[in-house]
Amino acid sequence: MFDLPEPAPYRLARPPLVQALVQVRYPVVASLGTVAGIAPLQERLREHLPYMEQASSNMSVQLGPSGAVIESGPQDGWQFSDEDGHKLVLTPGALNLVIDQRYKGVREFANLLSFCLSAISSTVPLARCNRLGVRYLSVAEPLPENEFSWIDWFRPEILGWSSSPILNARLDAAVNRVQIKAGQEGEFENFPAAAQGLVTTGWFPSGAVISGLPPVPVTSPSYVLDLDFFVEASQSFSVDGLVDQFKILHSQMDRFFYWSLSEKGAEHFGLEEK
Template sequence: MNAADTPLTGPPPPEVPLTDPPLVRVIAQVRFPLIASLEKRDFIASFQEAIREFYPVLRPEEERSVVLGPQGAVDTTRSNTLWRFNEARGAWRVTLAPGFLALETTKYTSREDFMERLRLVLEALKEHVDPKVLDRLGVRYIDRVSGQNLSALPQLVRPEVAGILGSPLAARAQHAVSQNMFILPGDAGQITARWGLLAPRSTIDPGALDAIDEASWILDTDAFQSFQTGSRRLDVDSAVEQARGFAERIYSIFRWAVTNEFLRRYGGDP
């Protein structure tokens, strides 16, 4: 069996740089048991100073949870503060909340750059927040195809991924998204991969994928591992290496899903 047909195992393929990549967002997140002090401005001041050189714009947001009960949606839970630290140009953002830290970008350049930025914010988290243990670690990459490339999709992705868009029904399809869940070997975590057609002005996740005015095809791959309570202490080196491994596995799935013509259309030289 060709290594390209087994993207869940083995080493990742060599990276092919794309001059016009379809990658619209990359996110890394660590979740930890609730730290109520993160609601306080004075508590996060030292964390802000540790990353302020790179993320100087702080814009807090309020998040409320809605509980569904017999009478319908009831807003009974208290709000949480999301501390949003933004790069001056706005392409990178760090979010610190009472139960998680996330790093995300809409201008991804390389795996190494992303992992170095992740290391910076995890070191600040460990030194100034010290959550002790992790509940979950995950990495997510979202690609989007639109415009003229959308009509050529059956030539750009493998048949298993094109699905109904490679059939005569494609002309009538408005929304066709497939969700697939995989267990990584060696109890190394899980991957959720969603791919398919989105109608204009629609999204599968408003917080991560903007709705646009035209139809598009997305490849949304999320690699993660959840830990038993107290079983995984926050060690920055091991967290970054696991995140790197997830990113490599996601890239393996991307290369499995797309053809060489896809890479050429987006400026690559396979």
């Protein structure tokens, strides 16, 4: 998808990530909308996600060709959570695993995804997956003493002309979206269809709300990097296969994010090789 080398393992001391989400959609299982139907799964999830409550009944998020879209309408579902910020939002037709800025790394997230997929597949007869989506949303607030500091944190290719000196006006908002599609060779050869990606970048004003689970409010003018990758095709509901695809999509996102940072950006976010 990207002609970029895989970076050496690294960590960020001050990551801009505000939400990571992986979504698995499958044919509707009506029993998952009932207390009796969800009870066996609650027992399986209790080890890592001990708290359960009814999920919001009027909205859901869908990852797909239009990006992360909030859908209105009845959604009978459940939310499972832990003390570390992980949430599993489960509806009759989709599994959503989400974490906020307390995200600790892809290994922990992938392990929890594997646990959740194993739990549901051993409790409910799921034959196939219709869509796998992965989204990482970063919001970079400029320094209080320098409202233009974000311009120094990312490569010019990412920022575009709206960050250049030719703009002799206040920048209220700027959004750029690029849609890409991978071939089905190399690490994508076992995907059921071509993986696709939406890369949305831009300057968002205070008061904007970015779709998510839950939606993410922008409390002060910020630069946003929204990576939304997915594969939309029917495939076997294989726990190992889906987790492997998640890792591959995440790897592409990781390469892009690493490449997008300037030297000053790497310094600002505290990039350190492990």
